[in-house]
Amino acid sequence: MFLLIVFVWIKKLRHLVVNTGLEAGPKHPQGGSLMKNILKSSVAILMGLSFAGQTMAQTMITEIGEGEGQVNIVAWPGYLERGETAEAFDWITSFEESTSCMVNVKTANTSDEMVALMNEGGFDLVTASGDASLRMVAGKRVQPINIDLIPSWSTVDDRLKNAPWHYVEDMHYGVPYMWGPNVLMYSTEVFPEAPTSWEVVFKAMDLPDGEPNQGRVQAYDGPIHIADAANYLMFHNPELGIISPYELNEDQYAAALDLLREQRKIVSRYWHDAFIQIDDFKNEGMAASGTWPFQVGLLQGDNTPVASTIPQEGATGWADSTMMHAEADNPNCSYMWMEHTLSSNLQSDLSVWFGANPAVLAACTDGRGMQTAEGCTANGLDDFDRIKFWTTPVSSCESQETCVPYYRWVSDYIAVIGGR
Amino acid sequence: MKMQSAMLTSISDTLWRKPNLLILLLILPPALWLGIIYLGSLFALLAQSFFSIDEFSGVIQYELTLKTYGELFRPSNFDIIIRTVVMATAVTIGAAIIGFPVAYFAARYAQGKWKPIFYLGVMMPLWSSYLVKVYSWKLILAKEGILNWIFESLHLSWLLNAYLAIPVIGGYSLSVSATGTFLVFLYVWLPFMILPMQASLERVPHTMLEASGDLGARPYQTFRHVLLPLALPGVIAGSIFTFSLTLGDYIIPQIVGSSRRFIGQAVYAYQGTAGNIPLAAAFAVVPIILMAFYLWLAKRKGAFDAL
Numbered sequence: 001m002f003l004l005i006v007f008v009w010i011k012k013l014r015h016l017v018v019n020t021g022l023e024a025g026p027k028h029p030q031g032g033s034l035m036k037n038i039l040k041s042s043v044a045i046l047m048g049l050s051f052a053g054q055t056m057a058q059t060m061i062t063e064i065g066e067g068e069g070q071v072n073i074v075a076w077p078g079y080l081e082r083g084e085t086a087e088a089f090d091w092i093t094s095f096e097e098s099t100s101c102m103v104n105v106k107t108a109n110t111s112d113e114m115v116a117l118m119n120e121g122g123f124d125l126v127t128a129s130g131d132a133s134l135r136m137v138a139g140k141r142v143q144p145i146n147i148d149l150i151p152s153w154s155t156v157d158d159r160l161k162n163a164p165w166h167y168v169e170d171m172h173y174g175v176p177y178m179w180g181p182n183v184l185m186y187s188t189e190v191f192p193e194a195p196t197s198w199e200v201v202f203k204a205m206d207l208p209d210g211e212p213n214q215g216r217v218q219a220y221d222g223p224i225h226i227a228d229a230a231n232y233l234m235f236h237n238p239e240l241g242i243i244s245p246y247e248l249n250e251d252q253y254a255a256a257l258d259l260l261r262e263q264r265k266i267v268s269r270y271w272h273d274a275f276i277q278i279d280d281f282k283n284e285g286m287a288a289s290g291t292w293p294f295q296v297g298l299l300q301g302d303n304t305p306v307a308s309t310i311p312q313e314g315a316t317g318w319a320d321s322t323m324m325h326a327e328a329d330n331p332n333c334s335y336m337w338m339e340h341t342l343s344s345n346l347q348s349d350l351s352v353w354f355g356a357n358p359a360v361l362a363a364c365t366d367g368r369g370m371q372t373a374e375g376c377t378a379n380g381l382d383d384f385d386r387i388k389f390w391t392t393p394v395s396s397c398e399s400q401e402t403c404v405p406y407y408r409w410v411s412d413y414i415a416v417i418g419g420r
Numbered sequence: 421m422k423m424q425s426a427m428l429t430s431i432s433d434t435l436w437r438k439p440n441l442l443i444l445l446l447i448l449p450p451a452l453w454l455g456i457i458y459l460g461s462l463f464a465l466l467a468q469s470f471f472s473i474d475e476f477s478g479v480i481q482y483e484l485t486l487k488t489y490g491e492l493f494r495p496s497n498f499d500i501i502i503r504t505v506v507m508a509t510a511v512t513i514g515a516a517i518i519g520f521p522v523a524y525f526a527a528r529y530a531q532g533k534w535k536p537i538f539y540l541g542v543m544m545p546l547w548s549s550y551l552v553k554v555y556s557w558k559l560i561l562a563k564e565g566i567l568n569w570i571f572e573s574l575h576l577s578w579l580l581n582a583y584l585a586i587p588v589i590g591g592y593s594l595s596v597s598a599t600g601t602f603l604v605f606l607y608v609w610l611p612f613m614i615l616p617m618q619a620s621l622e623r624v625p626h627t628m629l630e631a632s633g634d635l636g637a638r639p640y641q642t643f644r645h646v647l648l649p650l651a652l653p654g655v656i657a658g659s660i661f662t663f664s665l666t667l668g669d670y671i672i673p674q675i676v677g678s679s680r681r682f683i684g685q686a687v688y689a690y691q692g693t694a695g696n697i698p699l700a701a702a703f704a705v706v707p708i709i710l711m712a713f714y715l716w717l718a719k720r721k722g723a724f725d726a727l
Contacts, residue, residue, distance in 0.1 A: 116691070215592025221679060268592035270679035276558075283562040284593060407473075410696075414689070415496030418503075418680050 060146045064335045070102040071333035074117050074126040076320070077107045077274050078294045078354055079178070088370070089353045091346035099340075101333035109272055110222045111390070112410070118142070124328040125337060127177050129318040130165030131224050131246075131390040135406075137173050142323040144171040149335050152342035155360045159384060165391055166321040174321025175338045178347075180356030181317040181380050181387050182220075182228070183308040185296050190216075190287040194309040198232050200288050202263050207287055214266045218277065218289035221270035223406070223413040224390055227316050228290060229256040229263070231388060235313040245316065245388050247397035253404040260416045270417055281306060293355025293379065310383060317387035345369035357381045469701035480697060488698040492706070497686070501706055504683040507598070508666035511605045512659045515613040518606070519658065523617035528626070542611050542618075550608065554675050557604045561595035561676065568593070591678055601677035608672065609665050613658035620654025621647075656718050663714065667707040683707060 073080060080103065083090030092103045106123065108114045111132035118126050118141045128136060136142045147153045153161075156176050161167075166174030186195055190209045200207065201217045219225055230245035233255055240252050248256060268284070271277035274295050280286050281299055296308040322341055324334050340346065347358035348369025357379050358364060364376035380387070397403035435442045471480050472487045491497060526538040545553065559565050571580045584590040584597060591597030624647060632642040648655075670684030681689065683703055691700030 112689075215596070268596040268678070272674065272679075276675065279558070283559060283564045284595065285563045411491075411494070411496065414500075414681060414686075415494075418496050418499045420496045420499065 060144045061149065061331050061335065062146065064149055065332045067099050067101045067333045067336060068330040069100060069333070070104060071125065071330045071337050072104045072106070072123045073337070074106050074108055074114055074123050076127055077109065079107075079127050079320075079350065080105045081350075081353060086353075089349055091340075091344055091349055094344060095337065095340045099333065099336045101330070101336060103337070109274070111224065112222065115139075115141075118325060121325070121327060122329075123325055124330045124334045125325070126323050127320045128174065128323050129320050129390045130163075131392045131406075133165045133174060133321055133323060134168070134392045134394075136323060137168050141326055142173050143326045143328070144173055145175060145324060145338070147172050147175075150175060150339050150342065152339055152360070155342060155362055157359055157361050160319065160359050163319060163321075163389075165319060165389065166323065174323040175341065176359035177320040177322050177341060178350060178354065178356045178359060179317060179319035179384075179387075179389070180293055180354065181310055181315040181383065182290050183293055183296065183315065184288060184311055185281070185291040185299075185306055185308045186288040187281070187286065188305040188307050194307065195288065195311060197311050198228070198290075198313050201266075201290060202229065202232055202259055204262070204266050209287075213287060215268040216285060216287035217266055218269055218271045218280065218286060219260075219263060219267050220290055221272035221417070223409040224316075225290075226253075226256050226260065226409050226413060227388070227390070227393075229259045231316055232313055233259060243399040244397075246391045246393050247399045247403045248393070249400050249403060253408075257412060257416060260413075264416055264419060278302075294353075297353070297355050310380060310386065314386040314388065317389050319389045347371075351376065351379060355379055465701050465704060468697050469699075469705055471698045473696050473698055488702045491699055492702055497703075500681045500683060500686050500703075503680060504667055505710065507602065507605065507682065508663045510602055511609060511666045512613075512662045514602070514606050515610050515662045516617075516655055516659060519610060519613040519617055520655070523614045523621055523654075526614075527618045527621035542614050545607070546611050551671070553608060554604060554672055557600075557607065558595050558676050561593070561600045561603070563593035563595070565595070595676050596678055598678060598680075601673050604672050604676050605666050605669070609662045612661035612665065616657035616661070617651065617654040620651045620657070624650045660711075660714070660718075664707065664711055667710065 078085075080092060081089045082092035082103075096102055106117065108117055111129050114126055114128055114132045115135050117123060118128075118136055119139065126132075126136075126142075128142075133142075153175070160176040160179070163176065166172060166176070184195060184198060184201070186200070190207050190211075192208060199205065200213060201219065205213055207213050207216070220228070226248075227245040230242055230248055230252065233240055233252070234242040234245060237255065240255055242248065242252050268286075269276075269280060271280070271289065271291070274292065277289065277291065278295050278298055281289075281295075282302075282304055291308070293308060296306060299306045322338050324331070324338075328334055342360055345368050347360045347363035348371040350356065351358045351363065352370045352375060357376060358371065363369065364371050364381065365373050393403060393406045393409055395402050395405040435445075468480075469488055470484050470486070471482055472485050473480050492501070522542070526535070526542070530538045560567055562568070568577075568580070571577050580594075583599075584593070589598050589602075591600075594600040594603075628646055628650070629642055632646045633639075637645070668684050670682065670688045673680075673682045673685055683706060687700045687703045690696040690703065
C-alpha cells in the first residue's frame with residue numbers, strides 16, 4: 001500500500017515537473033515562484049535522468065513506421081474485448097497477431113477518470129466521449145490525427161466525420177469509435193409495458209406494481225447526469241427555454257439541480273461501476289435506472305427480467321472517439337490500432353456486445369461481424385437526431401450568453417448526492 | 421593483495437577510531453528512505469494543496485494560493501469531512517465495545533490450543549482479499565440477501581423496516597444505508613482493535629485484579645478503576661488504527677452505502693477522476709490534521725504514560 005502511494009506521488013511529481021517545465025516557459029517569463037523552483041530542482045535531483053525522454057510532440061505524424069510492440073489504451077469497460085468475458089467477442093487478438101502490437105487496456109468508469117488518466121500520462125490512446133474530448137483538446141493532452149494515414153477513414157459515417165466533439169479548428173483530434181443512447185432500463189416484473197417517460201426515475205411516484213419507486217431507482221454517479229435532468233425539463237418545462245441540456249444558464253441550471261435534489265430522495269444508490277449496477281438489479285430489487293445498453297445486454301444474457309427503452313423525452317447519449325495522447329510513446333501501433341477499429345470486425349461485434357452503434361455504417365450490413373441491419377436499428381441507429389450527445393459544458397456557449405461551466409457541475413453534483 | 425588488505429585495515433581503523441562515522445553510515449539508508457521518500461512525498465502532497473486548478477481544462481496553476489483550502493469549507497465539502505469523522509468515531513467506539521470482551525477472553529481465559537485458535541480466528545479475515553470481503557458483505561446486506569431473509573424467516577421484517585425508516589442511518593435496504601457502511605467498516609477493521617487490546621490485557625497482572633476484589637471492589641469498580649486504565653494504551657493504539665483507517669478508506673463507502681461521499685472518495689474523485697489534485701491534496705491534509713489532534717489529545721489524557 002505504502003509503495004503504491006509513493007508510486008502515485010512520484011507520478012504526480014513527474015506530472016508536476018513536466019507541467020511546470022512546459023507551462024512556465026512562455027506564459028511566465030519571470031520563471032515562476034520560489035516554490036515551483038524548489039520543487040523543480042529537488043525533483044530533478046531525485047528523479048535524475050529518468051524523464052529525459054519526455055518531449056512534446058505537437059505536430060501530426062506524416063508516416064507510420066515499424067510497430068513499437070505495444071499500445072496502451074484507456075477505454076470504457078466492455079470496449080476492448082479479447083474473448084475473455086465471452087469467447088465470441090474478440091477484436092484484440094487478430095490485431096495483436098497481425099501487427100505484433102500488444103494491447104494494454106486500462107478501463108475508466110467516468111469521463112473525468114479518463115481525463116485524469118490522460119493528464120497523468122503513460123497512455124497512447126483513449127476512447128473519449130464528447131464531455132471529455134474537448135477538455136483534452138483544450139488541455140493539449142491529445143494530438144491531431146492525420147486522417148490520410150487511416151485508409152478506412154472514408155468508410156466513417158458522414159454524420160460523425162466532422163462532429164464537433166473531435167473536430168476542432170479544422171483539425172481531427174479523434175477517430176469516431178462508437179455511439180449510443182443512455183437508455184432507461186426497467187424491470188419487466190415491475191413494468192408490464194415500457195415506461196414512456198423518464199419521470200419514473202426523477203419524481204416520487206407509485207410504479208405499476210403498486211409500490212412506490214422510492215429506493216428502487218438509480219442514477220448515474222457522474223456530473224454529466226445533470227444534463228439528463230435538463231433533458232427532462234426541456235420536454236416538460238418548455239418555458240425554461242432550454243435549447244441544449246449542456247448549455248444551461250443560471251435559472252435553467254438551478255431548475256435542473258432542484259429536480260436532482262428531488263431525485264436524491266428516491267435514489268438508493270448512484271451507480272458508478274457497471275458491474276455493481278448489474279449486481280443491484282439482481283439482488284437489490286431495482287425497478288428502473290438510466291444506464292448503458294451494455295448492462296442491459298449482460299443482465300438479459302443472465303436471464304434477469306429487464307428491458308430498455310428511449311422514452312418520449314429522448315435521451316442523452318455518448319459518441320466516443322479514439323484520441324491519441326500528445327506524448328504517445330507508441331504512435332505507430334496507435335495508428336495501426338485506429339485503422340483496425342474501423343476496418344476489422346470490431347465495429348460490428350462491439351455494437352452487438354455493447355448495444356451501441358458503429359461509426360462505420362457498413363458494419364451493420366456487410367457481415368464482417370455479427371451485427372445486422374435490424375440489430376443496428378434496435379440499438380437506435382435511426383435515433384441519431386433524438387439523442388443529445390455528451391459535450392463539456394463551457395461558460396461561453398452558443399445558444400445563450402453565458403452558461404454554467406463544467407467545474408460547477410462537478411462540485412454541485414457532489415453536493416446534490418450529499419443531500420445539499 | 422597486500423594493498424587491498426591494507427586498505428581494508430585502514431578503513432576498519434578509521435571506523436574504529438570514529439564510531440560516529442560507522443553509525444552515520446548505518447543510519448544513512450533508512451534516514452534517506454524516511455527523509456526523502458516518506459516525508460518528501462508528504463511535502464509534495466502538502467505543496468500541491470497550495471495550488472489551484474484552471475476550471476475548464478483541468479490544468480493545474482502553479483501559483484501559491486489558499487483558495488483551495490477555502491473550498492474545503494463549502495457546505496458540501498464540509499459535510500464530507502463531518503460525515504467521515506462521525507463514521508470514524510462510531511466505528512472506533514463500536515470496535516472498542518465489541519473488541520474488548522473478545523480480547524479479554526483471549527488474554528485471560530483462552531488456554532492451551534485455544535489460544536492459537538483464537539489468534540487465527542481474529543486474524544483469518546485479514547488474510548482474504550479486502551475486496552472479496554466487502555463484496556460479500558454487499559450480498560449479505562442486500563435487499564434480497566441473507567440478512568433480510570433471516571429477518572423474514574423470523575417474521576421480524578417489521579423491525580428491520582422500522583429501523584431502516586430512521587433518517588440518516590436508514591435507507592432503502594441495509595446495503596445502501598449508512599448502517600451498512602458502518603457494519604462493513606466495523607467488520608473489516610475489528611482485528612486492528614482486538615490485537616493491540618489483547619496484547620495490553622495480557623500484560624495486566626491478574627494479581628492486581630484479585631487484590632482489587634480482596635479490597636472489596638465490585639466487578640464494575642475493578643473494571644473501571646483497575647483494568648481499564650491499565651489496558652488503555654492498547655485501546656488507544658487500537659483506536660488509532662480503526663480511526664485512521666476509516667478516515668482514509670474509499671472503497672467500502674463506494675460499494676456499500678448511500679453514495680454520499682467520504683474523505684477518501686472525495687480525494688479519489690477529485691484527484692483520480694476530476695483531475696483536481698489541489699483540492700484532493702487539501703482533502704488529504706484533513707486526516708493528517710485530525711490524527712495529529714487526536715494523538716495530542718490522547719497524550720494529554722495520559723494514554724501514552726504507561727507505554
